Amino acid sequence: MSPAPSTSAAPRATRAPGATVIEIDGVTKLYKMGAETVHALRGVSLNVRRNEYLAIMGPSGSGKSTLMNMLGCLDTPTSGRYFFGGKNVSTMTDDELADIRNREIGFVFQTFNLLPRSTALANVELPLVYAGLGSTARREKAGLTLANVGLGDRMGHKPNELSGGQRQRVAIARALVNNPSILLADEPTGNLDSRTGEEIMQLLEELYAQGNTIIVVTHEEDIARHARRIVRLRDGLIESDVSQA
Amino acid sequence: MNRLLYEFTESVRIAWTQIRANKMRSVLTALGVIIGIVAVTLMGTAIRGIDTGFQNSLAMLGEDVLYIEKWPWGPVEDWWNYNNRPRIRPEYAERINRVIAGTPNSLLQIAVPVLTRGCSVKVGDAKVSGVFTIGTLAEYARLISADYKEGRLFNEAEAGSGRQVVALGHDVAEALFPGRSAVGETVMVNGQPFEVVGVFAKQGEFLGLFSFDNQAVLPLTAFQKYFAGRQDASIRVKVTDKLRLAEAREELTGAMRRVRGQLPGERDNFSVNEQAAFKAQLDPVKQGIAMAGLFITGLSLFVGAIGIMNITFVSVKERTKEIGTRKALGARRRTILLQFLIEAVSICLIGGVVGLLLTYGLVAGVGAVFPSFPIVFSFSLVFVGLAVSVATGIVSGFAPAWGAARLDPVVALRYE
Ligand SMILES: Nc1ncnc2c1ncn2[C@@H]1O[C@H](COP(=O)(O)OP(=O)(O)OP(=O)(O)O)[C@@H](O)[C@H]1O
């Protein structure tokens, strides 16, 4: 089953960036390991606007995942400020953060993180459960989103009945189902062979064309090439921030 | 709010798939709860059964009856003081009735004399020994709340004219006249011929100790003539209002003292007994059953609760990454708490239902083998059983579920 990517051969279109979604300012993150302190982030400032397609690159241990968790409101900075859609995230309670993650952020993980005993449809419905949507509306919305990632005929399958690429498509549908402001993917192709990885990147390209804002963490240049802007990290600091056509 | 409802149904769905995927583990974990529920419901059944049986027996004796007798019911230490009491004569009944008639607004209705002994009852070759034989007056019918399978008790005319008539207990009649009518037949009571005028309906027995169906009731005159010389009688007195038993008892004591001609200040030389004495003797038995039952219940539920707690901890550990994922997708703390609580409660509920089914089977089995054993499986036991199961689930699941709810999402997502 192929998703029939439409933009693969066409010249890529870059959409004009819109309002600022993410604004971080001098963010640091320390991890205390006994007597030792790890500086995962040493003072990162970054703005991301609607309609951007951004790749975060850097060597292993440079703080990419730490930054991503911060952007996704899974983690709070040790110091510095973080505004999401103009709201100060650093002062939010656990439940407020959970609601932001539910409504504004879509996560895609390297290891897919699907619920193993639930069908593709049930997996995609999960964020809608937390959003308080009724079951008929859930099923309809989840079904449409699955169809949009090319899995309209796999809704009743459990994760172990799907290929790696298909699993990641389910995970992407789950991330998108609640119409988030931003899609965060931490090494989304890390567990896939290069051909399947390329298919996933085509899908992200399409989703970008449909109007989604995307941040991808990767350490592969091939993957990063899909993005319109590349931020490079080293030792917890931004080394470069380049927009490309 | 709708969201909570959806989270709840989703949690129930996940809990059941989880339990189905780990059937063996879940059943083994539920074992303690199963035993606990069986223990608590069996205990309840037994205590209720004893109560029911006892109430039935009391109803047969007549709940609103006082007994004037030489000896008090229950243990006495200074037996010699009682031994010297004068004999209780059947004639006292009539004299008490006269006092009652002379008392305005008396709380007493009627006094009836009763003599008892064990006799054998025979018809041809068929014989029943140890029949509880009662000699009394026709007014006895007003004391007891008995139904008749056929016929009736002898009437005043029959009793007064010295006719030898008898009303038989259900089992006695059934043994002597299997499957046919006994009324009109003649039976030999300790060798004396008596005509059967009635058969009591089946009344049952009390814990197999004493059967009300193994009795024969015949007129006092005939009883005195053949079976008893100077035996102590029991004067049974029916009261008008069983809620004012204490006052009635006082009135009866006064009446009996007048009959006996006792002087003021002199100690009663008779005892007024009531069924409350029986009840008091039964309480330690019930308490014993309750203590043993509660101990077993408590122990097995404790073991069960630890098992559930352990399995919930294991489940949380196994699914740490899933918890992280759910939090990333917007699950709040209470969502996760609810999910694991529901899982623990579900296992307990399965244990509770299995336990109730086992108890139901046991009770039905005992009921089939010993029909006279008064045990009852009631709806309230089902309710108690399920409530105890849910409580066990909540108590034992709370600590692990709370731990899961408080997990840092980043730490949970990193967990391998
Ligand atoms: N929970 C933690 N406790 C202690 N140290 C941590 C923790 N998380 C991250 N670190 C440390 O912070 C630094 C940055 O980690 P991070 O996971 O962000 O790197 P990364 O750029 O994503 O690397 P990779 O490409 O290997 O995924 C590392 O040195 C790591 O050891």
Ligand SMILES: [Mg+2]
């Ligand atoms: Mg990483």
